[in-house]
Amino acid sequence: MTADLAQDTRVHRLAAGAYGATLPEHWNFRSPSGGVLMTLALRAARTELDAPELQLASATTLFCAPIMAGRLCADVEVMRRGGTAAQVMVSLRNTEQPQCGLRVLATFARQRSGPEFVDVPPPAVPAPQDAPAFADPMPFAKGLRAKFSDNFESRLAAGHDWFADDFRAGEARFARWFRYKTPQHGADGVLDPLALPPIADTMPPAVIMKLGPGFEPFVAPSLDLTLHFLANTERDWLLVSTHCRSAGRGLASAHSEIWDDAGRLLAYATQVMLFRRPPAAFV
Numbered sequence: 001m002t003a004d005l006a007q008d009t010r011v012h013r014l015a016a017g018a019y020g021a022t023l024p025e026h027w028n029f030r031s032p033s034g035g036v037l038m039t040l041a042l043r044a045a046r047t048e049l050d051a052p053e054l055q056l057a058s059a060t061t062l063f064c065a066p067i068m069a070g071r072l073c074a075d076v077e078v079m080r081r082g083g084t085a086a087q088v089m090v091s092l093r094n095t096e097q098p099q100c101g102l103r104v105l106a107t108f109a110r111q112r113s114g115p116e117f118v119d120v121p122p123p124a125v126p127a128p129q130d131a132p133a134f135a136d137p138m139p140f141a142k143g144l145r146a147k148f149s150d151n152f153e154s155r156l157a158a159g160h161d162w163f164a165d166d167f168r169a170g171e172a173r174f175a176r177w178f179r180y181k182t183p184q185h186g187a188d189g190v191l192d193p194l195a196l197p198p199i200a201d202t203m204p205p206a207v208i209m210k211l212g213p214g215f216e217p218f219v220a221p222s223l224d225l226t227l228h229f230l231a232n233t234e235r236d237w238l239l240v241s242t243h244c245r246s247a248g249r250g251l252a253s254a255h256s257e258i259w260d261d262a263g264r265l266l267a268y269a270t271q272v273m274l275f276r277r278p279p280a281a282f283v
Contacts, residue, residue, distance in 0.1 A: 058107045142163045153181060
């Protein structure tokens with residue numbers, strides 16, 4: 001059965017500023033995708049704010065402690081509510097754990113007039129129908145695939161399958177097309193912006209492109225993830241184009257642009273990830 005992000009991250013009100021949710025394991029890498037947890041927290045923020053005229057403008061997530069699939073609690077504080085913008089903080093944790101697992105700071109803003117431009121061209125990559133299907137293997141062993149990846153059609157736009165015979169080290173860049181198997185569009189046909197954090201949180205392959213064959217297997221949990229939400233789309237195919245600018249001290253810093261297949265820039269994301277050895281069972 002294909003997972004539905006909107007249903008799997010829905011929240012219900014427990015009390016003023018408090019929400020509950022039950023996240024299934026469909027969105028796990030080893031544990032739930034940080035981007036999916038970010039989506040769930042932002043859904044609680046949007047529900048608490050209850051102001052459809054205020055659209056999501058930006059959000060930053062700090063990942064503080066592991067969160068497992070299952071019962072979750074979200075505590076929401078509206079820090080500022082003005083005529084032009086509102087700012088919201090969400091703390092998310094497993095219900096049985098007192099420690100905060102992640103904290104999101106989000107800004108919602110009203111549509112206003114002003115300068116409009118995009119000063120960057122779309123990446124020169126094949127269209128999704130011309131790009132090869134991508135199996136999206138985990139970087140531990142050939143054929144190992146995360147449950148998270150089963151929720152998408154995926155096509156390789158730039159970079160290489162790191163288990164392919166012709167894989168060679170190159171630039172720390174990677175791009176792939178995603179399409180949700182269960183569409184995440186509203187009744188108006190517009191893609192829910194909350195569908196973007198899960199695909200933004202997919203930056204580690206850019207590191208592998210730089211390391212080349214024989215790279216030491218790793219996992220790269222997020223320390224933080226920031227998204228700027230720039231435009232809406234009614235399209236299905238979404239391109240995530242990632243560049244890892246620097247790695248060192250056991251960390252890597254990367255950024256991604258998210259485009260639709262009509263050449264519209266939808267979001268800009270940045271991330272700091274932490275390198276760890278994978279569990280022995282996966283190596």
